[in-house]
Amino acid sequence: MDLTKLSALELGREIKNGQVSAVDAVKEQLAVIKDRDAKYQCFISVEAEKALAEAETVQKKIEQGEYKNSPIAGVPIAVKDNICVKDMYATCASKMLYNFKPGYHAAVIEKLKEAGAIIIGKTNMDEFAMGSTTETSYFGETKNPWDIERVPGGSSGGSAAAVAAEETPIALGSDTGGSIRQPSAFCGVTGIKPTYGTVSRFGLIAYASSLDQIGPIGRNVSDCAALLEVIAGHDIKDSTSVPDLDKNYMLALVDDVKGMRIGIPSGYIGEGLDPEIRGAVTKAGKVLAEKGAIVETFDLDMADYAVPAYYVIASAEASSNLSRYDGVKYGYRTKEFTNLAEVYKKTRNEGFGQEVKRRMMIGAFVLSSGYYDAYYIKALQVKALIKKAFDEAFKKYDFILGPTAPTTALKSGNNLENPLKMYLGDIYTVSVNLAGLPAISLPYGIDSKGLPIGLQLIGDAFKEKTIIRGAYALEQTRPAIRPAL
Amino acid sequence: MKSYETVIGLEVHCELDTKSKIFCGCTTQFGGEPNTHVCPVCSGMPGTLPVLNKQVVNYALKAGLALNCDITRYCKFDRKNYFYPDLPKAYQISQLYLPICHNGYVEIETESGRKQIGIHEIHMEEDAGKLIHDEWEDCTIVDYNRCGVPLIEIVSEPDMRSAEEVIAYLEKLKLILQYLGVSDCKMQEGSLRADINLSVREVGSDILGTRTEMKNMNSFKAIARAIEGERKRQIELLEEGKTIIQETRRWDDNKDTSFGMRSKEDAQDYRYFPDPDLPPISISEAWIKQVKNEQPELRDEKMTRYMKEFEIPEYDAAIITGSKVMADIFELTADLCKKPKEVSNWLMVETMRLLKVHDMEAEEIHFSGNNLAKLIGLVDKGTINRTVAKKVFEVIFTEDIDPERYVEENGLKMEADDGQLRTVIENVLAENEKSVQDFKAGKTKAMGFLVGQTMKTMKGKADPGMVNRLLTEMLS
Numbered sequence: 001m002d003l004t005k006l007s008a009l010e011l012g013r014e015i016k017n018g019q020v021s022a023v024d025a026v027k028e029q030l031a032v033i034k035d036r037d038a039k040y041q042c043f044i045s046v047e048a049e050k051a052l053a054e055a056e057t058v059q060k061k062i063e064q065g066e067y068k069n070s071p072i073a074g075v076p077i078a079v080k081d082n083i084c085v086k087d088m089y090a091t092c093a094s095k096m097l098y099n100f101k102p103g104y105h106a107a108v109i110e111k112l113k114e115a116g117a118i119i120i121g122k123t124n125m126d127e128f129a130m131g132s133t134t135e136t137s138y139f140g141e142t143k144n145p146w147d148i149e150r151v152p153g154g155s156s157g158g159s160a161a162a163v164a165a166e167e168t169p170i171a172l173g174s175d176t177g178g179s180i181r182q183p184s185a186f187c188g189v190t191g192i193k194p195t196y197g198t199v200s201r202f203g204l205i206a207y208a209s210s211l212d213q214i215g216p217i218g219r220n221v222s223d224c225a226a227l228l229e230v231i232a233g234h235d236i237k238d239s240t241s242v243p244d245l246d247k248n249y250m251l252a253l254v255d256d257v258k259g260m261r262i263g264i265p266s267g268y269i270g271e272g273l274d275p276e277i278r279g280a281v282t283k284a285g286k287v288l289a290e291k292g293a294i295v296e297t298f299d300l301d302m303a304d305y306a307v308p309a310y311y312v313i314a315s316a317e318a319s320s321n322l323s324r325y326d327g328v329k330y331g332y333r334t335k336e337f338t339n340l341a342e343v344y345k346k347t348r349n350e351g352f353g354q355e356v357k358r359r360m361m362i363g364a365f366v367l368s369s370g371y372y373d374a375y376y377i378k379a380l381q382v383k384a385l386i387k388k389a390f391d392e393a394f395k396k397y398d399f400i401l402g403p404t405a406p407t408t409a410l411k412s413g414n415n416l417e418n419p420l421k422m423y424l425g426d427i428y429t430v431s432v433n434l435a436g437l438p439a440i441s442l443p444y445g446i447d448s449k450g451l452p453i454g455l456q457l458i459g460d461a462f463k464e465k466t467i468i469r470g471a472y473a474l475e476q477t478r479p480a481i482r483p484a485l
Numbered sequence: 486m487k488s489y490e491t492v493i494g495l496e497v498h499c500e501l502d503t504k505s506k507i508f509c510g511c512t513t514q515f516g517g518e519p520n521t522h523v524c525p526v527c528s529g530m531p532g533t534l535p536v537l538n539k540q541v542v543n544y545a546l547k548a549g550l551a552l553n554c555d556i557t558r559y560c561k562f563d564r565k566n567y568f569y570p571d572l573p574k575a576y577q578i579s580q581l582y583l584p585i586c587h588n589g590y591v592e593i594e595t596e597s598g599r600k601q602i603g604i605h606e607i608h609m610e611e612d613a614g615k616l617i618h619d620e621w622e623d624c625t626i627v628d629y630n631r632c633g634v635p636l637i638e639i640v641s642e643p644d645m646r647s648a649e650e651v652i653a654y655l656e657k658l659k660l661i662l663q664y665l666g667v668s669d670c671k672m673q674e675g676s677l678r679a680d681i682n683l684s685v686r687e688v689g690s691d692i693l694g695t696r697t698e699m700k701n702m703n704s705f706k707a708i709a710r711a712i713e714g715e716r717k718r719q720i721e722l723l724e725e726g727k728t729i730i731q732e733t734r735r736w737d738d739n740k741d742t743s744f745g746m747r748s749k750e751d752a753q754d755y756r757y758f759p760d761p762d763l764p765p766i767s768i769s770e771a772w773i774k775q776v777k778n779e780q781p782e783l784r785d786e787k788m789t790r791y792m793k794e795f796e797i798p799e800y801d802a803a804i805i806t807g808s809k810v811m812a813d814i815f816e817l818t819a820d821l822c823k824k825p826k827e828v829s830n831w832l833m834v835e836t837m838r839l840l841k842v843h844d845m846e847a848e849e850i851h852f853s854g855n856n857l858a859k860l861i862g863l864v865d866k867g868t869i870n871r872t873v874a875k876k877v878f879e880v881i882f883t884e885d886i887d888p889e890r891y892v893e894e895n896g897l898k899m900e901a902d903d904g905q906l907r908t909v910i911e912n913v914l915a916e917n918e919k920s921v922q923d924f925k926a927g928k929t930k931a932m933g934f935l936v937g938q939t940m941k942t943m944k945g946k947a948d949p950g951m952v953n954r955l956l957t958e959m960l961s
Contacts, residue, residue: 082532083532084531084532090531090532092531097531100531102525102530102531102532103525103530104525104530104532104533106532201534202532202533202534203532203533204532205531205532206531206532206762208761209761209762210761236536237534237536238534238536239534239535239536239537239762239763239764240761240762240764316758317758317761319566319756320564320566320575320576320756320758323566323568323574323575323576324529324531324573324574324575326568326570326575328570328573328627329528329573330530340570344568364756367566367756367757367758368754368756369754369756372756372758376758
């Protein structure tokens with residue numbers, strides 16, 4: 001049995017049944033990483049020793065009858081490098097935090113530990129989660145396992161590529177403007193961006209606090225639902241996390257969309273979208289209709305303003321969130337300085353990459369006196385209008401269907417030269433973050449270049465179950481796709 | 486010279502006396518070893534999040550209601566962004582757009598009568614850490630213990646016209662905050678800090694002059710001196726035909742002068758925006774009502790009650806209630822010994838005297854009402870006389886000892902046995918024949934000497950009344 005080809009739930013079942021030990025699962029996984037990661041560069045750090053020690057502990061506990069309710073006990077998991085795991089590096093793929101090891105676990109890590117999952121390493125990403133290609137990482141680019149000439153997407157590119165390359169069955173990513181969904185689409189895997197407030201942000205190194213959410217990436221909808229069930233829930237350490245969630249997401253894994261009302265925004269399948277992706281969306285609509293759903297197109301207002309509003313709000317928050325990296329307490333500090341101002345200026349100039357600097361400059365600008373009302377307040381108004389437009393849509397529809405990204409995986413190399421073009425690639429994802437909604441990206445076919453196409457299902461707030469159900473039903477109608485590794 | 490009017494508004498920072506910090510569970514205690522009262526949250530480590538301590542909101546509400554403010558029913562926290570090593574997140578969580586309280590006032594009383602000082606707003610915020618410059622090593626060290634200690638900033642309207650009014654306002658604020666139990670208001674520990682906004686204008690003008698902001702005064706006296714100094718400086722500039730620059734100045738109390746720190750031109754843009762990590766706070770009618778119901782008796786009410794309930798003169802009531810510590814001791818002691826007038830005497834006479842001797846403020850009193858009550862009981866039962874009691878009180882004042890045990894251990898009990906006293910007096914009379922003769926010759930002063938000699942032999946432990954009686958009897 002090739003353990004690394006199994007889904008997380010399959011592997012979890014084998015371990016629970018005693019067919020496979022957690023130690024063997026981790027060993028095989030580490031062997032695959034050793035074999036492939038030089039090629040794909042999904043990981044910033046692989047924690048082989050810690051993972052093996054943890055696997056032994058977990059295996060013993062499983063034998064003593066613990067983790068009865070966890071479907072992922074003993075299953076390896078990769079964690080994006082902006083999520084704090086005690087005593088492991090958390091670099092955010094930045095020179096600024098190249099040596100930073102937090103002394104605390106993120107809330108999601110505590111939950112993974114309670115469920116007996118084994119953290120095998122920290123994955124590559126765009127620096128501080130700013131980017132859509134994983135090319136802004138200080139530690140080098142991750143390659144798309146479908147075509148190493150192409151980017152895996154971003155910012156959770158390392159996590160999505162690791163799942164696609166079978167270097168891990170499941171991974172955690174974070175999504176601020178599409179950072180779970182877009183790389184999932186580019187790498188042919190499934191990812192969920194939960195409703196804002198569903199998963200605790202404690203221990204997630206902030207990019208834009210009002211938009212950031214941690215979410216699962218897996219090889220199928222079931223794995224994602226299972227992992228989301230583990231990590232979701234109220235946390236007293238995060239005041240924006242929501243109490244009293246209905247989080248039995250796995251109950252929504254049913255192949256039944258009969259009577260569901262599904263809307264496809266006409267703007268989402270119009271100009272700017274790759275025709276092959278449009279074809280996949282249309283096909284998915286038809287398939288759902290055949291299964292008894294009511295599918296129609298509609299106008300979703302404000303969609304055009306989502307990208308500029310997103311970049312104003314996210315950059316504003318980022319400029320404040322990233323100010324703490326000043327070389328005083330931890331992380332990178334410039335080597336030579338004569339006074340305090342120089343410590344700040346040189347440290348930040350040398351420690352941050354171009355894209356991070358660009359967004360901090362934008363953010364500082366839109367918050368400065370005289371511009372605050374014209375940009376930041378205006379963007380908040382757009383955000384409120386977008387939320388309203390979605391609210392209207394969800395009066396009519398159970399979920400919204402569309403593409404995840406306008407193209408399939410991009411060639412690597414010159415994406416960073418035209419940031420504006422890159423920002424426009426977020427057109428279908430950012431409005432979901434602005435409205436705080438849940439969305440799932442799942443692979444749906446392969447284009448003529450042999451690259452996976454991603455579909456996006458957007459749900460109303462806290463209706464993760466609805467999109468999981470829709471995605472699960474769609475998943476049953478298409479063959480599983482895997483890259484040639 | 487033209488005649489000028491001084492216009493003053495105050496920004497008062499007051500550290501709240503909550504057990505834990507505003508956004509984490511660390512203690513707020515003053516004076517711990519550097520960097521021992523810190524956690525990943527208050528030291529701003531990556532990935533950590535603030536969680537609001539509800540007690541801070543309660544305390545801010547208490548202060549706001551006591552200062553006659555309107556309560557902002559939907560208030561928010563904002564981030565104030567600036568770089569400094571004592572601010573580990575590089576932003577301070579504060580309130581700019583929707584402060585919790587606004588539009589209040591306090592009434593002050595000065596020689597020229599009563600006056601209302603407007604309160605523009607009260608907002609909640611976190612304190613920053615402290616930089617300590619090590620002259621020896623020539624380096625600066627950061628202590629984050631104070632990071633995240635809750636503060637309220639009380640911003641007054643520019644309603645004050647003199648140092649006297651400012652001091653009256655501060656005294657009043659301090660008493661209110663202490664009575665509410667929301668802050669100990671110790672200026673020397675930095676739990677009460679005031680920045681002074683001051684401008685001058687010609688009498689009769691209703692246009693405000695250019696103001697300066699003065700920082701770094703750590704006593705009321707320094708504040709009075711700083712106001713006087715700045716008023717003079719501004720008037721001199723105007724008289725010389727110069728203009729006043731809007732700037733922040735630092736008062737140096739040792740040099741009795743202030744220095745410009747930064748002008749408006751290089752003032753920082755703090756890029757305030759709502760903190761996305763903290764949801765807005767909705768303050769319900771019920772919450773406000775609950776805080777109102779739990780408000781303690783404040784100074785003015787207490788004073789009136791003392792006069793009525795305990796029949797204490799206004800002057801005494803004012804002094805006792807002039808310090809929360811003293812008022813607390815008074816009430817506890819009076820409750821224990823049921824002799825409020827006696828307690829009031831001990832506070833008004835001996836306590837005030839000792840405060841002067843030790844150069845202490847009333848807030849620094851640290852003896853317990855329990856021990857004062859016991860002392861009053863000892864005098865009452867005739868176990869010790871007043872002279873001894875005063876001596877014992879001095880020890881209570883400095884060391885808060887148990888007077889019953891102290892009197893016992895030091896053998897200070899009064900000798901009530903008049904047989905022993907008679908023998909002593911007989912001896913005294915025998916040894917001082919001259920005085921006896923003098924007395925009999927009509928020199929009454931001699932009596933005092935004989936009483937003194939008897940008390941001396943008795944080592945002060947005799948009841949002076951009884952000594953007098955026996956002497957008179959035995960001399961006649």
